Amino acid sequence: MTEEQEAHRGWSAVRKGHLSRLRFTSLRLRLVVVFGAVALTAAVSASGIAYWLNREAVLTRTQGAVLRDFEQEMQNRAGSLPEHPTQDELQHTAGQMANSSQRFSVLLVGEDANGRKVYGNSAGLNGFSLDDVPKSLRTAVNKRQDVTDGNKSPYHLYWQRVVEHGTPYLVAGTKVIGGGPTGYMRKSLEPEAKDLNSLSWSLGIATGLALIGAALLAQAAATTVLKPVHRLGVAARRLGEGRLDTRLLVSGTDELADLSRTFNRTAEALEKRVDDMAARDEASRRFVADMSHELRTPLTAITAVTEVLEEELDAESGSIDPMIEPAVRLVVSETRRLNDLVENLMEVTRFDAGTARLVVDTVDVADQITFCIDARAWLDAVDLDAERGIHARLDPRRLDVILANLIGNALKHGGSPVRVSVRESAEDVVIAVRDHGPGIPEEVLPHVFDRFYKASASRPRSDGSGLGLSIALENAHIHGGEITAANSEEGGAVFTLRLPRDASELVDPGEQGARGGSGVPGGPGAQGAKAGKDNKGDA
Structure with a gap:
């Protein structure tokens, strides 16, 4: 890379950095960013709260209906089974329970008359199995609790939400009180998950629209606020350039209108003060110029006399009394000095007047x-x-x-x-x-x-x-x-x-x-x- 290319590259980097600083320090940009940040925070907060409330409401409603139905089926159908049912009885009952209004999978676990574990599955051998039930849930379901005044039953209904292969499920289990099979239920929550996913997309779109609306609102607000500020800046620059008759058109009663009125009053006072100073300065220059011109006439005569006196001083005849010779030399010197001063004053007045x-x-x-x-x-x-x-x-x-x-x-x-x-x-x-x-x-x-x-x-x-x-x-x-x-x-x-x-x-x-x-x-x-x-x- 040549030196010229390096210099061009460096200048481009400096210019880009300067422009980026200008853009970052722009009041309009800052207003838009602040409005956008506030709108984004509010929209995200509102959307998050709305999503959380809707999610809990949907899941709680679905979960409550499923658990109530499962508990009722366990009481009505599983509770009517003998204490030691056969596998066919469990299979038939599980199928009946699965045909309830909530359409969940059912697994019944019991012991036959010989003490062997028998299973009844509503979905067949390859459907819902005991391995699909979390171990912690099975432990809680089979744990017998002491019956007290506060606990009327030794067994209770327990539930848990699990995710398998990306699909959410509600798994619950309970045991028939007084002897009988243990029942487990599994209900897919995929429809509710899709509804919640659609809700999240809707809230995300609403958040984006709110952000765009906030940006447009910020742009409009910035234009409303910055237009008077821009006019004030232009007027201030014109005032700084010496155009003291610059005034702002004032409308409204807000703070910007008060600022414009203050600017107009300041400009008016400044114009008056400058006019007064210019008038006094002009009068002073005119006085110095007039005085210098008026002094030139008598100085011309005085200079001629002093030149004669100086010639007499230099003459060999000695016509001037030695007693007054020092005074004559002082007059000659001071006359020359006064003549130089008048010439200098006239030169100064020409510079001040711009002539x-x-x-x-x-x-x-x-x-x-x-x-x-x-x-x-x-x-x-x-x-x-x-x-x-x-x-x-x-x-x-x-x-x-x-x-x-x-x-x-x-x-x-x-x-x-x-x-x-x-x-x-x-x-x-x-x-x-x-x-x-x-x-x-x-x-x-x-x-x-x-x-x-x-x-x-x-x-x-x-x-x-x-x-x-x-x-x-x-x-x-x-x-x-x-x-x-x-x-x-x-x-x-x-x-x-x-x-x-x-x-x-x-x-x-x-x-x-x-x-x-x-x-x-x-x-x-x-x-x-x-x-x-x-x-x-x-x-």
Whole structure:
């Protein structure tokens, strides 16, 4: 058997096992099984009791009639025989006794005048014989009992049921009181056995019909019960998919109707709550966006002034008073920081509003990383391990933002040198950014991509806005990629960026056609070198 056949066989076994578990855990199946088990138990119990009662009634009635007739014949006919009858007399009397209404075989045993055993058989020499009578019955019949106030007779009538060659018989015997022959009787119970067999078949058929009826009833009950449950399940799935206007049609006053009403009330409350939260969220996003837009105008003017002041600071003329030089530098730094914060807030609002779009182009990953490092004057602090010729269809501007934030974060919070390595696979490009710092505390790792999260609560204010890594992660997600953070076994933190080789499928064709793109490092999407050494990303 080949590996492919083995795999197919294994998958078939897994699928069959899964389907069998689904069938076994089906509520409909369990209802049918429970109904069937209850019906089968009830039907078998009722049939067994009915069969037992009928069997006892039939056998008791037949047995009583036969024994009464035999006892009467023994008294009337065998009792009239002499104490020592001849064989002919016994034979004749046995024949007369056998002609009674019950039609049984008779065997008479006596002693003649010479003391010899003589026998009279109603069926001839080959018929009913003494060997056909159980030994225990013969012993009981011939045993003389003491006559007391409670026992008026020394001999009694005894009977026993036996089966010979598959045919049931009733065998009885008694002795003539006062002297005379001993009589034995054998009556075939085959007609009664056939009647009881027919009764058992009838009860078995009735049990089968009851089981089928119970299964049909269970199916109908399951359908009645499970149909509302199925509708409730469908409605719950639709509600989970975000269709908050889903409601159930309620009819009746039973528990399922109450459950449907509860579902409707819950869905209505959830819809109202989500609408309220969406409205507040939209208002918050609109406020941030409006605030960011409103801040851009004064910031543009302030930035122009700070650029002039910065040029004056760098000028050799020394036109700025040394006493106010630190304040001027602080204003320049804080203005640049405020400008970056506004840009980040606007980017965040675009992600939240779902308006962020990709503009992809074919880029050389190594060239893109080199430009990002060179534009920010990080060449001396970053080691690049990337081969040229690794091409991918990505958004150059967004890739530059991701790289700037990851490398800047490593330089700011890690330790030099920062090593950037690139490896490729058939579908992905993986970029790893590792620093040589103390690493990220374990309790901080789950939160490094949270917005405005600062690793140290004692330093709530820092050079970054706390949005850089969050924006980098959003830019990776919009490419269909991912960023993970971990600590290296050799020390330091490692951020791993995984992007698809081709993100074209995620681009709106109309958007791409309208906006175009550039794969040249430093093109329209890339952050310029103007940021310089102060643009180090956010943590």
